[in-house]
Amino acid sequence: xxxxxxxxxxxxxxxxxxxxxxxxxxxxxxxxxxxxxxxxxxxxxxxxxxxxxxxxxxxxxxxxxxxxxxxxxxxxxxxxxxxxxxxxxxxxxxxxxxxxxxxxxxxxxxxxxxxxxxxxxxxxxxxxxxxxxxxxxxxxxxxxxxxxxxxxxxxxxxxxxxxxxxxxxxxxxxxxxxxxxxxxxxxxxxxxxxxxxxxxxxxxxxxxxxxxxxxxxxxxxxxx
Amino acid sequence: xxxxxxxxxxxxxxxxxxxxxxxxxxxxxxxxxxxxxxxxxxxxxxxxxxxxxxxxxxxxxxxxxxxxxxxxxxxxxxxxxxxxxxxxxxxxxxxxxxxxxxxxxxxxxxxxxxxxxxxxxxxxxxxxxxxxxxxxxxxxxxxxxxxxxxxxxxxxxxxxxxxxxxxxxxxxxxxxxxxxxxxxxxxxxxxxxxxxxxxxxxxxxxxxxxxxxxxxxxxxxxxxxxxxxxxxxxxxxxxxxxxxxxxxxxxxxxxxxxxxxxxxxxxxxxxxxxxxxxxxxxxxxxxxxxxxxxx
Amino acid sequence: xxxxxxxxxxxxxxxxxxxxxxxxxxxxxxxxxxxxxxxxxxxxxxxxxxxxxxxxxxxxxxxxxxxxxxxxxxxxxxxxxxxxxxxxxxxxxxxxxxxxxxxxxxxxxxxxxxxxxxxxxxxxxxxxxxxxxxxxxxxxxxxxxxxxxxxxxxxxxxxxxxxxxxxxxxxxxxxxxxxxxxxxxxxxxxxxxxxxxxxxxxxxxxxxxxxxxxxxxxxxxxxxxxxxxxxxxxxxxxxxxxxxxxxxxxxxxxxxxxxxxxxxxxxxxxxxxxxxxxxxxxxxxx
Numbered sequence: 001x002x003x004x005x006x007x008x009x010x011x012x013x014x015x016x017x018x019x020x021x022x023x024x025x026x027x028x029x030x031x032x033x034x035x036x037x038x039x040x041x042x043x044x045x046x047x048x049x050x051x052x053x054x055x056x057x058x059x060x061x062x063x064x065x066x067x068x069x070x071x072x073x074x075x076x077x078x079x080x081x082x083x084x085x086x087x088x089x090x091x092x093x094x095x096x097x098x099x100x101x102x103x104x105x106x107x108x109x110x111x112x113x114x115x116x117x118x119x120x121x122x123x124x125x126x127x128x129x130x131x132x133x134x135x136x137x138x139x140x141x142x143x144x145x146x147x148x149x150x151x152x153x154x155x156x157x158x159x160x161x162x163x164x165x166x167x168x169x170x171x172x173x174x175x176x177x178x179x180x181x182x183x184x185x186x187x188x189x190x191x192x193x194x195x196x197x198x199x200x201x202x203x204x205x206x207x208x209x210x211x212x213x214x215x216x217x218x219x220x221x222x223x224x
Numbered sequence: 225x226x227x228x229x230x231x232x233x234x235x236x237x238x239x240x241x242x243x244x245x246x247x248x249x250x251x252x253x254x255x256x257x258x259x260x261x262x263x264x265x266x267x268x269x270x271x272x273x274x275x276x277x278x279x280x281x282x283x284x285x286x287x288x289x290x291x292x293x294x295x296x297x298x299x300x301x302x303x304x305x306x307x308x309x310x311x312x313x314x315x316x317x318x319x320x321x322x323x324x325x326x327x328x329x330x331x332x333x334x335x336x337x338x339x340x341x342x343x344x345x346x347x348x349x350x351x352x353x354x355x356x357x358x359x360x361x362x363x364x365x366x367x368x369x370x371x372x373x374x375x376x377x378x379x380x381x382x383x384x385x386x387x388x389x390x391x392x393x394x395x396x397x398x399x400x401x402x403x404x405x406x407x408x409x410x411x412x413x414x415x416x417x418x419x420x421x422x423x424x425x426x427x428x429x430x431x432x433x434x435x436x437x438x439x440x441x442x443x444x445x446x447x448x449x450x451x452x453x454x455x456x457x458x459x460x461x462x463x464x465x466x467x468x469x470x471x472x473x474x475x476x477x478x479x480x481x482x483x484x485x486x487x488x489x490x491x492x493x494x495x496x497x498x499x500x501x502x503x504x505x506x507x508x509x510x511x512x513x514x515x516x517x518x519x
Numbered sequence: 520x521x522x523x524x525x526x527x528x529x530x531x532x533x534x535x536x537x538x539x540x541x542x543x544x545x546x547x548x549x550x551x552x553x554x555x556x557x558x559x560x561x562x563x564x565x566x567x568x569x570x571x572x573x574x575x576x577x578x579x580x581x582x583x584x585x586x587x588x589x590x591x592x593x594x595x596x597x598x599x600x601x602x603x604x605x606x607x608x609x610x611x612x613x614x615x616x617x618x619x620x621x622x623x624x625x626x627x628x629x630x631x632x633x634x635x636x637x638x639x640x641x642x643x644x645x646x647x648x649x650x651x652x653x654x655x656x657x658x659x660x661x662x663x664x665x666x667x668x669x670x671x672x673x674x675x676x677x678x679x680x681x682x683x684x685x686x687x688x689x690x691x692x693x694x695x696x697x698x699x700x701x702x703x704x705x706x707x708x709x710x711x712x713x714x715x716x717x718x719x720x721x722x723x724x725x726x727x728x729x730x731x732x733x734x735x736x737x738x739x740x741x742x743x744x745x746x747x748x749x750x751x752x753x754x755x756x757x758x759x760x761x762x763x764x765x766x767x768x769x770x771x772x773x774x775x776x777x778x779x780x781x782x783x784x785x786x787x788x789x790x791x792x793x794x795x796x797x798x799x800x801x802x803x804x805x
Contacts (some may be wrong), residue, residue: 043231045239049250061476066436079264080261080264116231195346195347202339207332
């Protein structure tokens with residue numbers, strides 16, 4: 001553990017995980033919003049919206065995230081000229097957030113769509129019978145109930161998102177996996193303690209998070 | 225809700241008109257976006273023939289893309305079988321009556337589920353040789369990393385599947401004198417596997433995508449050969465990446481398609497467990513179990 | 520029980536695949552066996568595994584089914600000097616991060632892959648050479664006003680994450696903004712797209728990119744190296760004999776014209792004259 005008594009190395013470690021935290025939070029919000037919109041599209045009465053949602057899910061769910069992050073830099077930024085801020089790190093951070101959001105939204109969309117399937121058909125039929133529109137049926141009746149059913153899968157997706165944010169390192173952000181690589185390069189004799197500290201940090205945060213979501217899902221489950 | 229169509233009425237004349245307007249407006253917006261992307265690519269010269277032409281050469285396919293794809297599929301296939309085995313073993317382990325089996329199995333599954341695969345592969349390749357003082361082949365470093373992570377996720381899927389089998393099934397099996405191992409192998413696991421098929425398949429898709437991380441330790445897979453090495457010759461990184469992405473999408477769509485066909489087949493036979501309704505519901509609701517996983 | 524049968528078939532298939540993959544691997548990493556130690560013992564068997572880069576134009580590049588470049592030619596010279604025919608060489612792709620483990624673990628017998636000799640690395644591997652003295656330099660668009668590392672203030676500079684050039688920019692030229700990728704090809708693509716103002720690494724690597732057809736006339740190497748990077752040939756730490764043998768072979772190559780030919784056939788094509796191989800600088804292999 002001598003490696004981490006050096007304040008410089010500790011800085012590398014802390015900065016790495018701060019990036020992971022920020023990526024997870026921003027990417028999580030983006031993916032949730034986008035995922036709900038996509039799910040609404042996929043169950044909507046308009047065929048072109050349904051087709052768009054389906055295409056999105058099939059394309060982004062089946063492409064490695066490494067490639068999606070790559071496209072965010074070389075496609076979105078480099079070729080299409082989309083840029084958020086001038087600062088290199090911060091811009092790469094936002095490009096990473098966009099990549100994580102579009103990728104994770106595909107999974108969120110599918111989770112919510114199957115959550116919608118758990119709501120009994122009678123609920124939507126009743127809503128329609130009293131004259132609610134599609135948007136009203138979805139937002140007032142179906143989604144709130146579906147939301148409870150998808151807490152557990154959404155939790156797993158959030159955890160996966162957190163781990164996936166290490167991949168943003170490929171466009172240069174010094175997040176935890178690059179930080180670990182850096183430390184290992186400089187301290188070849190301490191490979192194992194370095195790995196255990198990095199892996200352990202993920203495990204200590206993510207395992208309780210997983211159980212927390214499981215507990216929440218049980219508590220909020222719709223009793224039928 | 226078996227069909228999504230129950231969310232809205234059959235469109236009347238007004239709704240039809242509204243849908244048409246929405247279709248046109250949204251359709252135009254998408255087309256506009258696609259055209260904008262096309263023209264920006266054009267402006268930057270990304271459609272230049274010299275960048276795309278390499279994909280018409282035989283050597284591009286026989287020396288880079290196909291060997292890369294072979295590397296990807298080889299690692300994925302071996303890791304798939306190993307992680308299914310790992311998944312079953314550790315699911316059974318976690319369900320064991322003996323605490324000295326249950327606890328370690330649980331700890332291992334939870335740990336490998338929580339550690340990013342990128343860190344794991346990196347450690348197996350660079351760190352493990354320090355402990356074993358044996359060289360670690362890249363192929364097995366990739367396969368081992370994939371197995372530990374995806375196997376752990378599958379273990380949880382199998383465990384959830386076993387819970388979805390009605391209690392009466394195992395009680396009946398014990399009643400006819402089956403031993404515990406027999407109940408597991410003959411009654412619970414086969415039904416759990418069938419109930420959890422959608423989850424298992426989406427995890428296998430994740431596994432195929434995760435092989436892409438192998439390029440970080442220079443395993444010769446699709447990204448390493450088909451994007452990195454190829455574009456070093458022709459300077460066409462973006463184009464090579466688009467082709468590679470298309471290949472991944474095709475491979476994974478085939479995998480999903482086969483799985484869909486398989487599950488429809490088993491269901492039609494009417495041999496699905498009685499809990500099929502509940503189980504598939506649970507299954508379809510959990511594609512995110514390992515879902516967002518990996519690269 | 521159709522599923523069972525399917526699973527069985529699948530299992531059998533996978534085993535076959537695994538065995539095939541494994542076999543391929545074994546052929547590659549079959550070093551370390553045999554009685555004689557080091558690369559000389561290995562070469563006596565008529566076979567040699569050489570690690571080279573696969574994505575570095577002009578130095579080590581996979582072109583089709585073969586490898587080309589200056590490093591590759593140097594590898595051939597060493598193999599020939601050890602009595603191994605060209606058909607007995609197995610080329611293996613190495614990346615910067617796995618050169619030391621590959622040598623230590625015996626996955627390759629020697630590494631000729633833009634491998635800078637430094638004290639840190641000397642602790643774990645033994646270096647023959649240097650066969651070339653490179654220096655960190657800048658690759659910029661032809662019209663750029665950047666004239667050296669001093670004029671980098673406020674500019675975007677690209678390099679590979681965790682590499683020595685990247686570290687040097689971070690510590691010595693703090694005013695430059697550093698963009699890092701996992702490969703230099705991505706840096707060069709970003710340079711071509713105008714997203715970064717310069718790419719920095721060893722001049723010889725940059726020259727390789729500048730000479731590519733794709734980028735002909737677009738880039739120039741600034742030509743003011745601001746570091747000294749002696750390229751060595753890595754072998755196992757305890758293989759001093761092999762290292763000495765490599766240095767002997769290099770001494771011969773410096774005088775018999777084969778070193779010059781290696782340069783002329785690869786990087787020399789860009790018009791740069793062959794450098795002198797300064798045999799007085801060769802390592803003492805301790």
